[in-house]
Amino acid sequence: MSDIREMIDEAKRQALAMDNKDIEVPTANGGVKAVARKPKRSSEDTVEIDKSNIVVAPDGELAATLVKQLIQIRAEKRILDDRDSAIKSVLQDIVGELEYLTLSVDGEPVISLKHESSMRLNTARVREALPIEDNPEYYSAVSSRPLRLMG
Numbered sequence: 001m002s003d004i005r006e007m008i009d010e011a012k013r014q015a016l017a018m019d020n021k022d023i024e025v026p027t028a029n030g031g032v033k034a035v036a037r038k039p040k041r042s043s044e045d046t047v048e049i050d051k052s053n054i055v056v057a058p059d060g061e062l063a064a065t066l067v068k069q070l071i072q073i074r075a076e077k078r079i080l081d082d083r084d085s086a087i088k089s090v091l092q093d094i095v096g097e098l099e100y101l102t103l104s105v106d107g108e109p110v111i112s113l114k115h116e117s118s119m120r121l122n123t124a125r126v127r128e129a130l131p132i133e134d135n136p137e138y139y140s141a142v143s144s145r146p147l148r149l150m151g
Contacts, residue, residue, distance in 0.1 A: 004064040011068040013077035023079070025086045028094045035086040037078075047150070071149060 022034040057063035092113060095101050100109035132139050 004060050007064050008071070011071040014072050018075045018079060023086050023113050025083070025090055027090060037082050067149065096118050
């Protein structure tokens, strides 16, 4: 059992190390820029656990392997999302206020960065203006079962 728990703990340490690394992206002038990463969301919120609602995994090693993979995948996704944002930022600097980017004087555009406006619903203000207690007809209950990695 301790080997299985150590596998998960090691995956968490590796994910934390990945989260703490800056991302390097090329710059418009041919250099490389280190982009600091946003801190990972904390999962240290204490949760009341109902001991009667726990099942023991029939195959602890399989479950630990799958949890380890989830930890790794989520850390890699955070890196990819941060890289995506950093690369878009560099491309936006290159394009400036124009709309398209081409790679040569007579070349076809390879990307478009349009300036667009859109309207979004401010749900916090709606909840404030129309509290659920007074307006239950505007709300609907939904069930979900998110998979959370504990501690």
